[in-house]
Structure formats: structure tokens, C-alpha cells
Amino acid sequence: MGVGAKVNALGLERSAYTGRASTLCKGCGHDSISSQIIAVAWEMSLPSHQIIKLSGIGCSSKSPAYFLNRSHGFNGLHGRMPSLATGAVFANHTLKAVGVSGDGDTGSIGLGQFKHMVRRNIPMVYIIENNGVYGLTKGQFSATADKGQKLKYAGVNEMMPIDLCLEAIAANATLVARSFAGDPKQVRELLKIALSHQGVAILDIISPCVTFNNHDESTKGYVYGKQHQETLQDISYIPAYDEITVDYAEGEAQVVTLHDGSRIVLRKLDPERHDPTDRMAAYQVLEQARANQEFITGLIYIEPDSPSITETNQLVDTPLAHLPEDVTRPPRATLDEMMAKLMGG
Amino acid sequence: MSQAVQAAERVTGQKSGKPIVNDFQIVVATVNGTGSQTANSALIRALFRMGIPVNGKNIFPSNIQGLPTWFSIRLSKDEYVARREHSEILVAMNQATVKEDIQNLSPGGVVYTPEEWNIPAERDDITYYTMPVKALVSASDTPPNLRDYVSNMVYVGVLAAMHNIDLAEVHEALNIHFSGKAKAVESNMTMVNAAFEWAQDHLAKSDPFVAERMDKTSGLIMLDGNSAGALGAVFGGVTFVAWYPITPSTSLVDALKDYLAETRHDAEGKATYAVVQAEDELAAIGMVIGAGWAGARAMTSTSGPGIALMSEFGGLAYSTEVPSVIWDVQRVGPSTGLPTRTQQGDVLKAYFLGTGDTKHVVLLPGSIAECFEFGWRAFDLAERLQTLVFVLSDLDLGMNLWMSKPFEYPDQPMDRGKVLTAEDVDRLGGFKRYADVDGDGIGWRTLPGTDHPLAAYFTRGSGHNDEAQYSERTEDWAGNMARLTRKFDTARTLLPKPVVDTVKGAIIGIISYGSNDPAIIEGRDKLKAQGVKASYLRLRGLPLEGTTRKFIEKHERVCVIENNTDGQMAKLIHMEYPDLAPKVQSIAFSNGLPFSARWIYEQVMEWEK
Numbered sequence: 001m002g003v004g005a006k007v008n009a010l011g012l013e014r015s016a017y018t019g020r021a022s023t024l025c026k027g028c029g030h031d032s033i034s035s036q037i038i039a040v041a042w043e044m045s046l047p048s049h050q051i052i053k054l055s056g057i058g059c060s061s062k063s064p065a066y067f068l069n070r071s072h073g074f075n076g077l078h079g080r081m082p083s084l085a086t087g088a089v090f091a092n093h094t095l096k097a098v099g100v101s102g103d104g105d106t107g108s109i110g111l112g113q114f115k116h117m118v119r120r121n122i123p124m125v126y127i128i129e130n131n132g133v134y135g136l137t138k139g140q141f142s143a144t145a146d147k148g149q150k151l152k153y154a155g156v157n158e159m160m161p162i163d164l165c166l167e168a169i170a171a172n173a174t175l176v177a178r179s180f181a182g183d184p185k186q187v188r189e190l191l192k193i194a195l196s197h198q199g200v201a202i203l204d205i206i207s208p209c210v211t212f213n214n215h216d217e218s219t220k221g222y223v224y225g226k227q228h229q230e231t232l233q234d235i236s237y238i239p240a241y242d243e244i245t246v247d248y249a250e251g252e253a254q255v256v257t258l259h260d261g262s263r264i265v266l267r268k269l270d271p272e273r274h275d276p277t278d279r280m281a282a283y284q285v286l287e288q289a290r291a292n293q294e295f296i297t298g299l300i301y302i303e304p305d306s307p308s309i310t311e312t313n314q315l316v317d318t319p320l321a322h323l324p325e326d327v328t329r330p331p332r333a334t335l336d337e338m339m340a341k342l343m344g345g
Numbered sequence: 346m347s348q349a350v351q352a353a354e355r356v357t358g359q360k361s362g363k364p365i366v367n368d369f370q371i372v373v374a375t376v377n378g379t380g381s382q383t384a385n386s387a388l389i390r391a392l393f394r395m396g397i398p399v400n401g402k403n404i405f406p407s408n409i410q411g412l413p414t415w416f417s418i419r420l421s422k423d424e425y426v427a428r429r430e431h432s433e434i435l436v437a438m439n440q441a442t443v444k445e446d447i448q449n450l451s452p453g454g455v456v457y458t459p460e461e462w463n464i465p466a467e468r469d470d471i472t473y474y475t476m477p478v479k480a481l482v483s484a485s486d487t488p489p490n491l492r493d494y495v496s497n498m499v500y501v502g503v504l505a506a507m508h509n510i511d512l513a514e515v516h517e518a519l520n521i522h523f524s525g526k527a528k529a530v531e532s533n534m535t536m537v538n539a540a541f542e543w544a545q546d547h548l549a550k551s552d553p554f555v556a557e558r559m560d561k562t563s564g565l566i567m568l569d570g571n572s573a574g575a576l577g578a579v580f581g582g583v584t585f586v587a588w589y590p591i592t593p594s595t596s597l598v599d600a601l602k603d604y605l606a607e608t609r610h611d612a613e614g615k616a617t618y619a620v621v622q623a624e625d626e627l628a629a630i631g632m633v634i635g636a637g638w639a640g641a642r643a644m645t646s647t648s649g650p651g652i653a654l655m656s657e658f659g660g661l662a663y664s665t666e667v668p669s670v671i672w673d674v675q676r677v678g679p680s681t682g683l684p685t686r687t688q689q690g691d692v693l694k695a696y697f698l699g700t701g702d703t704k705h706v707v708l709l710p711g712s713i714a715e716c717f718e719f720g721w722r723a724f725d726l727a728e729r730l731q732t733l734v735f736v737l738s739d740l741d742l743g744m745n746l747w748m749s750k751p752f753e754y755p756d757q758p759m760d761r762g763k764v765l766t767a768e769d770v771d772r773l774g775g776f777k778r779y780a781d782v783d784g785d786g787i788g789w790r791t792l793p794g795t796d797h798p799l800a801a802y803f804t805r806g807s808g809h810n811d812e813a814q815y816s817e818r819t820e821d822w823a824g825n826m827a828r829l830t831r832k833f834d835t836a837r838t839l840l841p842k843p844v845v846d847t848v849k850g851a852i853i854g855i856i857s858y859g860s861n862d863p864a865i866i867e868g869r870d871k872l873k874a875q876g877v878k879a880s881y882l883r884l885r886g887l888p889l890e891g892t893t894r895k896f897i898e899k900h901e902r903v904c905v906i907e908n909n910t911d912g913q914m915a916k917l918i919h920m921e922y923p924d925l926a927p928k929v930q931s932i933a934f935s936n937g938l939p940f941s942a943r944w945i946y947e948q949v950m951e952w953e954k
Binding site: 016020047048049050052054064065069070071072073074075076077080082083084085086087088089090091092094095112113116120309310313314315316317319320321322323325327328329330332334335336338339342343344345 | 391393566587608617632634635642792793796797800802803804807
């Protein structure tokens with residue numbers, strides 16, 4: 001540690017949270033998201049060894065190699081990361097899973113696993129780096145591509161997109177948010193909320209593809225995003241273990257206490273406009289945004305008290321992976337008793 | 346005069362010729378969904394409790410209600426438990442199949458039909474008995490909604506009376522079946538007793554088949570292979586199970602859940618395991634691999650179509666070297682095939698599951714005792730070898746009732762494999778995940794959650810170097826594959842060795858595996874009686890190791906007998922030992938049923954010519 005270097009509560013510099021050099025295209029929105037993950041993990045003083053990074057296949061799924069070098073990572077199969085994450089958090093429920101997926105990975109090949117992971121309320125942060133295009137295979141439409149969108153390779157998309165936030169809410173997600181990779185402040189704030197949430201947290205982050213999907217008319221391009229982004233709420237985050245309080249005016253803010261005791265404070269532009277604990281309102285803002293050909297950003301839905309599946313399973317406190325043999329292998333007498341019973345036929 | 350003959354004469358008041366004692370087969374033909382399972386289980390358990398070696402086979406449809414089902418019980422004083430093609434005693438309770446069922450009966454056999462069917466006695470080489478099923482059920486005070494169900498107890502009572510099955514043992518068998526629920530036991534037993542008395546009073550015994558108490562099952566247990574495998578997993582310390590329902594593997598997870606609930610909760614009632622019903626087999630194996638990666642002893646159980654879906658993950662587990670266990674209770678394929686019939690058709694699929702150069706370790710249990718043993722051993726092998734391990738069972742072994750010596754408690758502590766702790770990483774100053782530091786092809790791993798800045802590594806199915814970093818370097822790829830091949834060679838030394846019975850002077854050898862064992866044991870006795878000497882090697886694991894090569898070398902000719910159409914194991918042996926291939930021939934057949942000894946005998950005689 002250099003003299004005077006800035007350290008977090010664990011005494012670690014930001015560099016302790018970085019990853020390997022990115023191999024994604026220069027200016028890719030995914031790299032910006034990786035930077036925010038690094039910033040937030042450092043800021044929140046998260047112990048890296050308690051985080052696992054998971055991903056599927058695609059440009060987005062490469063990115064876990066580019067942050068949190070001190071965390072175990074698993075770059076799995078296309079669309080199947082939710083199942084890997086599910087097994088991992090059951091094996092060790094003390095781990096915090098951070099998954100990174102893309103719109104092809106989540107919206108097409110992995111839609112089934114995505115929705116079942118959501119339904120199970122797997123305790124993980126699930127980030128969709130959404131650009132509406134298949135980059136690694138050079139520019140096909142994904143299921144989140146806009147209707148009428150044109151791509152050099154694929155022509156015109158005639159189908160309506162799948163809205164992954166709507167899909168998540170329909171599958172009973174306990175946290176759904178949407179953001180824009182070009183808005184690092186909001187991404188960081190939403191990441192903090194998601195990391196404090198005890199169940200599944202879906203972050204659909206519009207992350208423009210600089211190479212294949214960055215036309216002015218695409219809703220997932222930079223130009224469109226900057227012009228049309230509407231901020232739903234101004235969100236500040238207060239971890240329970242942090243004494244710093246955010247300055248917010250009563251009456252204009254909404255406080256949600258998360259399961260772990262930490263609270264989020266939502267500052268709305270119009271407090272009457274959106275209550276993120278209201279499921280119908282969540283549907284409504286998403287449908288309205290769709291009708292307006294816009295994307296709404298911010299915390300769309302949260303249900304803070306829902307237990308995750310590892311909680312409802314009533315597991316022992318020690319992670320299953322670390323249980324000793326004398327706990328997991330019943331004694332000889334148990335087998336003898338069972339055999340004696342079976343001798344009667 | 347034997348006890349049985351005395352009993353027969355007591356029943357009938359007349360002599361019934363030379364009795365055939367404890368050496369015949371009973372088949373009960375019913376419609377599925379009519380509750381005959383209770384009656385059949387009572388019969389087989391009662392016979393087992395009388396000390397008579399028995400084996401039960403359920404030939405059932407892929408259907409919930411209304412299609413034909415046959416349950417056969419073989420009594421064998423000589424302890425043969427293979428399937429027999431023909432039965433001596435038929436209980437015909439399915440009007441749709443009764444004609445064909447009677448045609449299939451052995452000459453000299455016996456058929457019981459409900460009286461109200463008025464079945465004409467068309468065969469003069471068998472004995473016809475009728476049972477007034479409706480009348481007896483009506484005469485009982487059984488509630489109308491249970492009458493069909495309890496009507497199956499009529500044949501239990503009649504068979505007991507006519508073939509000397511001890512009623513006290515039937516009672517005890519029902520006690521076991523209903524876990525001591527007195528009301529259920531009594532209502533069924535009342536029907537059994539009524540039918541027994543009716544048969545004593547009204548049927549004149551003119552057949553020779555009698556059961557007689559003997560002492561060949563004391564100290565033995567009776568169980569199905571799926572339950573045995575589940576119990577093995579419990580004693581192997583399984584901590585995570587993910588699965589998707591599929592016949593015929595579902596009962597393995599059902600049993601596992603019961604055993605886990607019984608044995609694996611702490612003092613506060615908290616579970617030391619988790620079972621997740623996945624949305625499909627892809628998710629099931631994905632969860633297992635995720636859990637294995639994070640350090641759990643994780644398994645799934647499935648059958649052919651599930652294995653097909655697990656292909657991509659099979660390759661991932663091999664490439665990323667994650668301990669994981671798949672039980673494949675094989676059924677007939679290709680495609681949906683015959684879901685409720687048995688086959689050994691997934692040998693090559695399991696062995697090579699994945700893309701590119703993928704190969705897997707496969708265990709081949711041949712008995713319920715081995716289902717138990719491989720149930721725990723699979724985890725030791727998976728963690729030692731850091732790879733996916735298959736246990737290939739089948740429907741015959743998995744879903745039918747088998748006698749066995751009691752299972753033996755694991756004779757060694759768990760082998761959790763090469764795992765570095767934070768202290769290890771500190772002492773070593775870091776580690777390379779895929780470096781072959783010990784020369785056995787197996788690297789050292791750390792588990793997520795290991796509290797050391799150098800403990801983490803990045804797992805990926807894409808090309809990687811020793812340090813688990815992404816690499817497209819040709820040397821890295823080829824070097825990694827060479828190490829995986831070394832690891833596979835290490836696996837050869839760790840697997841259960843084949844069971845070999847070399848006959849002095851035999852020029853031919855039989856290689857087989859899995860549930861074919863009982864038919865081959867009996868078939869070899871038949872061959873021996875004809876003066877044909879045949880050695881026998883039963884494979885218990887893949888990849889092959891030296892024993893099999895030596896066995897082939899030692900014999901002039903070897904046949905590989907297996908229950909599939911393509912001769913999959915024979916092909917695998919050809920691939921492994923191309924120089925010996927001309928000596929190794931395939932005897933392969935699949936029609937959904939387990940082999941009989943007669944079939945084995947005939948095939949080997951034909952081949953041997």
C-alpha cells in the first residue's frame with residue numbers, strides 16, 4: 001500500500017478489486033459496468049473472497065474476468081448461468097453471487113433458467129448487459145432488439161422486443177431495476193441496493209454495443225439513450241454499517257428497509273408517480289415506457305422481505321460445502337438399524 | 346412326506362402328484378392403477394419371510410391407469426434371481442390380456458381367473474381355477490370406494506391356500522407395507538382370510554406347485570436398486586441434489602429425500618443437505634456443477650433423455666474439472682423409447698457425453714449392494730479426480746426388488762480430494778489451478794469463500810492455461826488435453842476392478858456388466874451342465890484397466906453380452922484394445938426386458954459352435 005493511498009474499511013485500495021485487462025471493444029458499455037462494480041465493491045468494503053462471479057456466454061459474460069480478481073469466477077454455458085449460481089449458493093449460502101449476462105444469454109437461450117432463478121428468489125445480483133444485439137457472432141438481433149430496428153447484417157427487426165424487467169416481475173422477482181451504462185452514478189446506486197438485497201436482484205442495464213448497435217435510431221444506442229433517458233428517482237444508498245446519512249427531505253422521500261437491516265432511500269422527482277413496492281405500478285411504468293418507446297430507469301420494483309430459497313430451505317449455518325464427515329455421513333449404527341429393518345423383507 | 350405336500354393334501358383332500366417345491370414363477374396380470382402393488386408386495390415379502398429365495402419383476406406401462414401390467418415372482422430354491430420367460434402360475438386379473446396370458450403359460454401350469462369372466466378351458470395341459478372375486482368382495486364389509494383395491498387381496502388369499510403361503514407371514518408383510526397402520530392392514534387381511542377360507546372349502550388342488558419354508562433368506566435384505574443407490578449417496582455424505590422427474594429414476598430421488606429427512610437434520614431440525622427440483626435436466630446438472638464447484642457433494646439422477654439434455658454440461662464438467670455425480674437409471678431408447686422398460690443403451694453416450702475430446706468415468710453396479718457401494722464411492726472418485734462421474738444403473742436393477750446381503754458401511758473415510766485451504770495458499774505463496782504438480786494429472790483447487798487474496802481462480806469452459814487464465818495458445822490447449830488424458834489414466838487405477846471368475850481350461854470368456862449378472866450366473870450353470878466351460882468377467886467401471894485386457898488375452902474368444910442393440914460395450918472394448926478386437930465379439934439384444942438364463946445359454950451355445 002502506497003503512503004497516503006485511499007483505503008476502504010478493510011484497509012484495501014481500489015486496485016484490490018480490479019480484474020484483468022478487458023478484451024472488449026474500446027468504449028463498450030460493459031466495461032463501464034465493470035468499473036462501477038469495482039467502485040461499489042471497494043466503496044462498500046465487500047470481502048472479495050465472499051463474492052462469486054458467474055456468467056454465461058457472450059460479450060457480457062466475458063466481463064467477470066475484468067473485475068474482482070480476488071473473487072472466484074465461473075464463466076459457464078450460454079444461458080445456463082442461473083443454474084450454476086443456484087448450485088453454488090446452496091453449497092455455500094454465505095457467498096454473494098454476482099452474475100453477468102447479456103440479452104442473448106438471458107432473453108433467448110436462457111429465458112427459462114432466468115425465470116426459474118427469479119421464481120426461486122436465488123440470492124444473487126443478476127446483471128443483464130443489454131444491447132439488443134449478438135456481438136460475438138457479429139451482429140444478429142437479440143430478443144430485446146427494438147421493432148423496426150435496422151442492422152447491417154440482420155436487416156429490419158419486425159418483432160416486438162422481450163422486456164426482461166417485465167419478465168422478471170411476472171416471474172415474481174423481488175428486485176427489478178433498469179439503468180444505463182452511461183450513467184455511472186445511477187448504476188453504482190442500483191448496484192449497492194442490489195448487493196444489499198437478500199433475494200434475487202435483476203439489473204437490466206442498457207449497455208450499448210459500440211460496434212454493432214450504435215445507430216442513432218436504436219433505443220439501445222448512446223445517442224438515443226442520452227436524449228431519451230428519464231430519471232424515475234434519484235436514489236441514495238445508506239448501508240446499515242455506515243454512519244454517514246444522506247441528506248433528504250422528509251415528505252419527499254420514500255424509505256425502504258432491506259432485509260439485512262440496511263435501508264434505501266428513494267427520492268422521487270414526483271413522489272406520487274412511482275411506488276417501487278407497488279407491483280401494479282411497476283407493470284404500469286414499464287408498459288407506459290414501452291408505449292412511449294422509452295426506457296425508464298431506476299428502481300422499478302422491490303419486495304424487501306421475501307426470504308431467499310436458501311433461507312426457506314432451513315439449512316444449517318455452516319455452508320453445506322464445509323460440513324465435516326461426522327455430520328454428513330450417518331454413523332454405522334444407523335446403517336445397521338436400517339439393514340435390520342429391511343431383513344423382514 | 347414333506348410339509349408342503351402334507352399341507353397340499355390337507356387343503357385338497359387328495360394327492361396332487363410329485364410336488365414342485367420352491368421352484369416356479371407366479372405372474373399376476375393386472376390393469377395398472379388398480380392397486381395390485383400392495384397384493385404383490387405382500388406375496389413376495391411373505392415368501393421371502395418364509396426363507397425362500399425370490400425375485401420380483403414389475404413389467405409396467407408408461408401410463409397412470411388402464412394399461413396392462415405384469416408382476417412376476419420367481420421362487421428359486423437354487424437362489425437364481427434372473428427373469429424367466431414363462432411362469433407356472435398365472436393370476437389373470439386383466440380381461441384385456443387374459444387370452445394371451447394363458448397362451449404364455451408353461452405346460453403344466455395353473456391359471457386363476459375371476460369366476461364371473463367365464464373363461465373357457467381351452468388348454469388341456471394346464472389347470473384352471475376360478476375365484477369368485479366379486480362375490481367375496483361384496484360379502485366383505487369393504488366400503489364401495491375401496492372394493493376394487495381390496496379385491497386384489499382375493500388372489501393373495503387364494504394363492505396362500507393353494508400353494509401353502511404362510512398367512513402369518515402375509516400379515517407381517519402387510520404390516521411392513523403399511524408401516525404398521527393397523528386399519529389398513531386389517532381391512533386387507535380380512536379379505537385375504539376370507540379368500541383363503543373360501544379356497545380351502547371350494548378348490549380341489551390338482552397342481553404340483555407348493556411353497557415350503559426353508560432357510561435361505563435369513564440375514565438377507567430385500568430392496569430395489571434405486572433405494573439402495575439413494576442410501577449409498579446418503580452414506581457418501583451427499584449435500585446437494587438437483588433433479589427433474591423422469592422414469593425410471595424418479596424413485597431414486599424419492600428414496601433419497603426420505604432417507605435424508607430421516608438421517609440428516611441437526612438437533613435444531615436444520616438440514617445438512619438441500620434437494621432442488623429443477624425446471625429441466627439442463628438446470629439440474631447445472632446446479633449440480635455449480636454446487637460441486639463450490640465444494641458440495643452434489644448429484645443428480647436421470648435417464649436417457651435427461652442425459653441427452655445434459656450433454657453440454659457434461660463437457661463443461663470435464664473441461665473445468667468440477668466434481669459431480671450423475672445417476673443414469675437407463676431405460677429403452679432411442680428417443681422417448683420405452684420409458685418403463687430396461688436397457689443398457691447409454692454406455693457410449695455417458696462415456697463420451699459432451700463435445701470434442703470428452704470422456705467420463707463410469708461406474709457399473711451389478712447388484713443392489715453395488716448400487717449402495719457406488720452410491721458413496723462415486724463422490725470419493727468425483728472429488729479425487731475432480732470430474733463428472735456417472736453411475737449407470739438400469740430400470741431392472743433400479744425398480745425391481747432384489748435380495749442382498751446387508752450393505753456394508755463404507756470401509757474408508759471420505760476422500761475430499763485435492764483442496765487447498767487459505768493456510769495452504771499462504772504457505773505456497775499462491776497456486777496454479779491446473780498445474781500437474783503431482784504427476785497424476787490432477788491439479789489442486791480452492792473453494793469459493795477461501796479467505797486469501799491469492800485463493801481465487803477463474804473457471805471457464807473455454808481454453809485456459811495452468812493458471813486458469815483465458816488462453817488460445819496452441820501449447821496451452823494441447824498441454825491441458827495431455828494432462829486430462831493423464832488424469833483419465835489415473836482414474837483407471839482408482840476404479841472398482843472387474844469381478845473375474847476364470848474357469849480352468851475354458852477357451853471362451855464372457856464379458857458383461859450391470860444387471861445382466863443374475864442371468865449370466867444361471868446361464869453359465871446351464872452351460873456347465875452341458876460341458877461348456879466359460880470364464881466370466883463382470884465390468885464395474887470405465888475407463889477399462891488391465892484386468893480386461895488380460896482376460897481377453899487369456900481366452901481364445903470372448904463375447905460381450907449386453908442389453909442394447911448396437912453392442913456398445915463391445916465397441917468400446919474394440920476401441921480400447923484394437924489389437925484384441927478380432928477376438929472380441931458382441932452378443933447384444935434389446936427388447937425392453939432383462940435377459941433370461943435360457944437366452945444367455947442359447948446365445949452362447951450358438952456363438953460357441
